[in-house]
């Protein structure tokens with residue numbers, strides 16, 4: 144029998160028993176739908192995390208005091224004081240793979256403006272810091288090198304701080320007090336929302352690194368150095384270069400461990416990705432089980448169908464159908480049934496994903512390759528579970544099939 | 549030249565404890581181009597013999613030679629192809645596919661024809677239905693057709709493949725005498741075109757349109773008669789249309805002794 148006729152016969156048989164066909168497909172539909180929905184949502188969430196991490200600056204490299212060696216006894220946060228302002232200068236002068244370098248002094252302070260106050264994080268940084276983070280000033284200006292050199296008491300506020308201290312008023316030119324030190328507000332950062340860890344990126348104040356170090360901190364060590372490499376590809380090279388420069392600067396002998404550690408964004412990205420990877424394996428297992436259950440449902444219904452249609456099989460054989468014709472007829476029917484279930488599941492899954500995605504305000508990222516694979520796999524399920532009933536039909540004896548009541 | 553040869557054919561049905569000897573030692577030779585009828589009481593083994601001749605059922609003992617081939621030596625696929633191309637079978641109970649249009653029912657055997665001799669199965673099926681006067685019922689499904697119409701769909705399906713042999717189990721059993729005459733006219737036409745036709749019937753009237761009558765009883769062939777005054781169905785049809793009664797029991801002559 145020609146292929147076209149086979150598919151027509153299969154569709155006729157499926158449409159004839161609409162309700163039964165639908166119920167038979169339901170297992171496959173639910174399996175494929177849930178997996179497609181979850182994978183699309185998972186990929187969407189992952190890309191959200193990645194883009195958030197990347198928005199912090201793709202080429203960003205962070206240098207922290209203390210060794211990256213996790214063995215041995217290490218002090219708590221802030222007890223290792225190996226990074227100095229001169230390290231920042233060395234890196235600026237000597238690292239050919241870095242475009243911007245900024246010191247970073249991290250403080251958590253009570254800030255007062257007029258009769259309101261707010262506890263926020265105060266970062267002492269250099270002018271390059273805005274470029275490293277891809278941040279922008281939405282009103283006023285950032286501080287410049289001269290102000291850093293002069294330990295100027297100027298501040299740039301994040302949006303949340305502005306709201307807390309000034310409400311709707313324009314803070315430019317206003318004076319605020321950080322601890323006992325008065326500062327003049329010279330600019331406001333544009334809003335950035337939450338970061339990948341759910342922290343408010345607008346709840347901060349930037350002040351010149353020197354001002355923070357000498358007027359608010361111990362005047363000796365800085366908490367981190369932020370830098371950006373010339374390109375994403377150059378990050379590894381940049382890290383090597385940073386390592387060499389800092390080892391010289393810190394006078395570390397050969398064989399001595401680094402007293403600093405270097406992190407980059409791609410490490411954060413791969414950390415987030417590994418979580419989603421585990422999730423994907425779990426989903427694949429769910430998909431496998433539901434397709435198995437769906438396949439058994441198809442086999443069951445096909446067996447019923449073969450019994451019900453014994454006479455039809457007898458007639459077809461009497462008219463010259465070979466065993467292989469009957470085999471293909473039922474195989475195609477089982478395959479079309481599960482394929483149809485797969486396609487319906489795919490559409491349902493996509494619909495569900497976009498619905499959930501818009502409800503939870505996350506991206507939905509359908510994976511074409513995955514969807515093609517899912518549909519291909521459901522047709523394999525149909526062939527696999529349809530084979531036994533189809534072979535049973537093909538092996539019928541024509542005259543006995545004709546006599547079957 | 550003989551097309552069908554049965555030699556000492558027996559068929560035993562074994563259902564649990566019961567053994568039914570449906571055919572016992574049947575000998576039969578049919579030449580190419582013959583038209584003959586098989587008569588006999590109910591249960592005498594007519595259908596059983598026809599099923600064997602149609603390569604639907606196998607003999608228990610003896611041999612069936614079809615166009616020089618021992619049928620029991622043929623592989624299932626070869627038997628399927630013989631059923632498809634060489635033999636047109638009209639079943640006693642029609643055996644139409646339910647919920648399937650007359651046209652699709654008649655087209656069905658052409659879809660299983662591997663040689664694709666017939667280029668346009670649809671058209672050919674419609675022509676076959678036209679030939680049995682059902683040109684206006686192509687899209688009707690069996691349950692929308694009368695018994696006689698279903699019978700004619702079954703006949704159209706048997707002749708659509710242009711088989712060399714037509715085997716028909718009581719093809720006029722459900723038809724009124726007028727339609728019966730039409731069908732017999734069709735069979736006589738086909739026979740004149742060279743098709744070998746073997747049909748089972750209860751009605752002597754109908755048998756009188758064939759050239760030979762095989763008589764069966766208790767699974768044995770007890771008579772083989774040549775019809776002396778063979779009727780012409782087309783002529784009778786014309787006579788029925790003008791009001792005259794059809795002919796009576798056919799005059800026959802015994803050709804061989806069958807006293808097994």
Ligand SMILES: Nc1ncnc2c1ncn2[C@@H]1O[C@H](COP(=O)(O)OP(=O)(O)O)[C@@H](O)[C@H]1O
Nearest residue numbers: 561563568570589590591592593594595596597
């Ligand atoms: N499938 C079968 N199983 C058992 N006995 C059968 C079967 N088919 C036919 N028979 C028996 O074989 C005998 C011949 O039947 P059949 O060929 O149908 O007769 P006819 O067509 O002449 O009426 C009957 O006694 C019938 O009961």
Ligand SMILES: [Mg+2]
Nearest residue numbers: 594595596640
């Ligand atoms: Mg019978």
